[in-house]
């Protein structure tokens with residue numbers, strides 16, 4: 001961590017966080033952590049009852065006046081505009097915008113067309129709606145601010161299984177890179193963008209609602225959020241989060257292998273091609289041996 005917590009200009013008591021998908025999982029954990037630091041928190045989600053319960057937990061930490069519970073479907077632009085208007089009317093600024101809501105129904109390459117539409121409406125247009133609605137106001141603020149978009153390793157290494165979810169998260173990577181560049185090029189901009197790439201995190205999306213215990217390989221949502229906040233403080237754009245099964249070096253090698261599929265003209269997703277299995281395994285063994 002390059003910036004001491006107390007010196008970071010954005011993640012500070014009294015400033016304002018807006019978090020989508022905050023009724024559960026990573027979004028909820030982020031809301032609670034930021035409230036503990038002393039930020040005012042606006043939470044948005046489609047699950048109104050769950051959201052209200054999170055609102056009560058937040059109020060117990062920072063008081064009712066510092067919590068805004070605003071049921072919102074991020075795929076609906078009018079609801080996102082209403083969220084922004086409410087936040088600016090109430091508190092006049094946004095320091096941390098966490099664009100985190102997503103769904104993961106299955107859509108494969110020639111099945112699940114409805115799910116492709118639902119996934120893109122929420123995971124892609126939800127993020128675009130929030131970014132387009134909030135960024136213009138945030139750009140005019142005097143104080144610095146951050147936009148954190150939640151991507152996924154599945155949008156980078158593209159593991160087989162849910163092509164639609166992977167594609168939606170590949171779009172989030174691309175649009176957040178574009179956002180970061182556009183912010184960087186704009187004179188006197190006080191807003192930075194960050195691509196938050198969680199590792200395997202035990203949430204509703206990964207089975208936590210089944211009542212099963214957290215698998216040893218997964219991180220808790222709290223651990224994932226604390227790692228993310230440390231790296232936002234350090235100014236990192238790519239916040240690639242490990243878990244108990246996959247350390248950072250393994251992710252790095254997998255990402256390099258995927259990029260080399262294109263550069264070296266290998267088949268798509270060669271990591272999962274039986275003809276490349278042993279080559280990939282040897283690459284990982286050698287890569288990790290060099291690092292150890």
Ligand SMILES: NC(=O)c1ccc[n+]([C@@H]2O[C@H](COP(=O)([O-])OP(=O)(O)OC[C@H]3O[C@@H](n4cnc5c(N)ncnc54)[C@H](O)[C@@H]3O)[C@@H](O)[C@H]2O)c1
Nearest residue numbers: 021024025026045046073074101102150200201203204205
């Ligand atoms: N859990 C993991 O292992 C993991 C890994 C990589 C990325 N992610 C990403 O992390 C983010 C948070 O997911 P999570 O794991 O906490 O899952 P989660 O299901 O607990 O949280 C997602 C939240 O988004 C909400 N949501 C869904 N559609 C919405 C909409 N249209 N408008 C507003 N809110 C909506 C849900 O109600 C839910 O509360 C997602 O972007 C997900 O893709 C999770």
